[in-house]
Amino acid sequence: LDRAALGKNITFVHPLYFIISGLSGIPNIRHYYVFLFLVYIVSVVANTTVMAVICLDHNLRTPKYVAVFNLALVDLIGSCALVPKVLDIFLFNHPYISYNDCLTFLFFCYTCLCMQSFNLVVLAYDRLIAITFPLHYQVKVTHRFMFSLTAFFWMFAVIAVLIAVGLLTRLSFCESVVINSYFCDHGQIYRLSCNDHFPNYVLSCLYPVLIFWLPLAFILLSYVYIVFTLAKVATVQQGLKSFKTCIGHLSLVAIYFIPLLITFTLMEKIHPNARIINLSMTSVFPPMLNPIIYMGTVNDKNLFYFCLRSILTSHSGCV
Secondary structure (H helix, E strand, O other): OHHHHHHHOOOOOOOOEEEEOOOOOOOOOHHHHHHHHHHHHHHHHHHHHHHHHHHHOHHHOOHHHHHHHHHHHHHHHHHHHHHHHHHHHHOOOOOEEEHHHHHHHHHHHHHHHHHHHHHHHHHHHHHHHHHHOHHHHHHHOOHHHHHHHHHHHHHHHHHHHHHHHHHHOOOOOOOOOEEOOOOOOHHHHHOOOOOOOHHHHHHHHHHHHHHHHHHHHHHHHHHHHHHHHHHHHOOHHHHHHHHHOOHHHHHHHHHHHHHHHHHHHOOOOOOHHHHHHHHHHHHHHHHHHHHHHHHHOHHHHHHHHHHHHHHHOOOOOOO
């Protein structure tokens, strides 16, 4: 009876607030946060421009640009969720964040981080079909398919992060409330708990596989297949011309995954400050560079010109 009563009356000790420690022992660190602010401004302007141009120009309403629009949307949401709060915490010296605000902060940051990875998968699939099955491209890559695939990834990301947040609410925090990161980091939070956090540990091992390593494996295998197909059916010149259309996407993949690979493989060996800087750059640089890279690639120069025209003219000249 005592055990049954205990089971019904379990309470979890939640702190009123957490303290985000951020970078420590680095002189003039405020300059770094000012730099993040400038990156944020460029990111917001660039992604908003890309989204507006895709909406306004009928030539860009193709299945591929459903994925490009979603990439810009995710980058915009992610930047707006992360950077203003980081600046408030460190630039304006407000390191205290309430428990509920911290979990909300975590939800938006991780959802957008997941969706950046999944967007790269969608764009890799687009390149795979366009190059290896060009005659079937319009049948296999339709608006309906791209909307469905994007919606599925959004649902998966939201549910996965909600599960992680839900498990965090079942943890008690009896001692330290200092999060050794630049945001409400899931791994850093559950390690502060004073009760059993094994389910959280399992998620921290499982989610990187589902959200980072499997998408990266799919992307790499798709490019191996693309190269293999081009080597069989095309001349060197034709192959290079076809592969040129992938340069923008490969650049995005490198910018997103290389810092994560470094962080995950060297996590125990690198200084906490190096880990924080690496992860913060992973969070803010891809949203800034993604639209610039897509506007600058040969295959997407039409988007670049439409963006310039939309910025330089006050009327809807790109309709």
